Amino acid sequence: MNFKNLSFFFIIAASIVSCTSNDGSNLSNVSPDLLYFDYRVTGEEDAGYITVRLQYRFLDAGGPALLIRGKVELDGTSLKADSSKMNGAYFEMTKPVKEFTGHHSIIFTDRNGKQYKEEFDFIPISLKQAFPAAINRGDLSFDVEGLSTKDYVKVMLTDTTRFGAGIERLDTVANGHIDITMEDMEALTNGPVNLQISREVERGIKNGTRRGGKLYMAYELKREFELKD
Numbered sequence: 001m002n003f004k005n006l007s008f009f010f011i012i013a014a015s016i017v018s019c020t021s022n023d024g025s026n027l028s029n030v031s032p033d034l035l036y037f038d039y040r041v042t043g044e045e046d047a048g049y050i051t052v053r054l055q056y057r058f059l060d061a062g063g064p065a066l067l068i069r070g071k072v073e074l075d076g077t078s079l080k081a082d083s084s085k086m087n088g089a090y091f092e093m094t095k096p097v098k099e100f101t102g103h104h105s106i107i108f109t110d111r112n113g114k115q116y117k118e119e120f121d122f123i124p125i126s127l128k129q130a131f132p133a134a135i136n137r138g139d140l141s142f143d144v145e146g147l148s149t150k151d152y153v154k155v156m157l158t159d160t161t162r163f164g165a166g167i168e169r170l171d172t173v174a175n176g177h178i179d180i181t182m183e184d185m186e187a188l189t190n191g192p193v194n195l196q197i198s199r200e201v202e203r204g205i206k207n208g209t210r211r212g213g214k215l216y217m218a219y220e221l222k223r224e225f226e227l228k229d
Contacts, residue, residue: 032110035068036060037205037213039106041122043097044220050100050122054079054091056108059211065089069111075104097124116207124219125153125199128176134226137190140180144197144221147176155180156196159188159227188227195223 036057043050054072057063065088072079072091079091106118128143144153151173157180158166167187171178178197198220205213 029069030058030066032068032070032112032114033209034059034211035066035110035209036063036211037108037116037118037208038065039118039205039213039215041120041215041217042219043100043124044222045097045124045126046222048097050095050097050124050219052093052095054106054108055087055089061214071107071109073107073109116209118205118207118215120215120217122217125197125221127197127221127223131195131223132225134228135193137185137227137229138182140185142178144173144176144178147173147199150174151176151199153178154196154198154200156194156198157188158194160192160194161189185227190227190229193225193227195221195225197221 036059038055038057038061040053040055041050042053052074054074055065056068057065067081067083067089072081074091074093077093079093081089081091083089100122101124103119103121106120108116110116123146125144125146128145131142147153153171153173154169155171155178156166156168167180167184198218200216200218202214202216205215
């Protein structure tokens with residue numbers, strides 16, 4: 001590395017150290033063009049709410065999350081910056097699931113007044129029918145609402161024994177219908193069984209800087225039942 005490149009490296013490094021302070025007192029001097037947008041929308045049916053966490057990282061997905069100069073808005077509401085030693089700087093909002101279902105927009109206005117608007121739809125999944133408290137060993141079928149005609153969900157079934165292999169797989173789902181065969185159920189022992197169904201979607205940011213970014217959305221359902229012969 002020559003002297004010119006080494007000097008540039010130390011200037012950038014010093015800037016990052018100052019702007020990742022967790023006390024919220026320092027703002028990043030990094031050019032907005034060098035920001036990678038890291039947007040996460042996650043929730044669980046049990047919790048009853050959705051958490052939106054927005055972070056602006058230096059260069060790429062592995063870079064530090066910076067305390068930026070500018071304005072961040074979710075659906076017209078301005079968000080305040082927060083930070084932690086583990087996660088760095090972030091902007092966050094929590095909403096009940098029922099209030100958050102539908103169309104949303106994130107607007108980041110950088111220090112130069114340039115706006116980056118990202119729009120998305122969030123539809124939580126749900127079980128179409130009530131899940132029984134006890135199920136006899138055999139084929140298991142159920143329907144999930146909130147999915148596209150063809151979609152993908154992660155299905156996990158685990159028992160409470162040390163030796164149960166359980167079931168964990170990514171299913172391609174047509175019209176929301178999921179089948180667990182009797183042969184699949186052989187991986188489970190009788191007794192309490194935990195069922196987890198989750199849908200995860202990740203796509204690139206459509207309106208970001210040249211460094212790009214990602215929008216990750218996830219929602220999870222949980223049920224418990226007694227498996228019997």
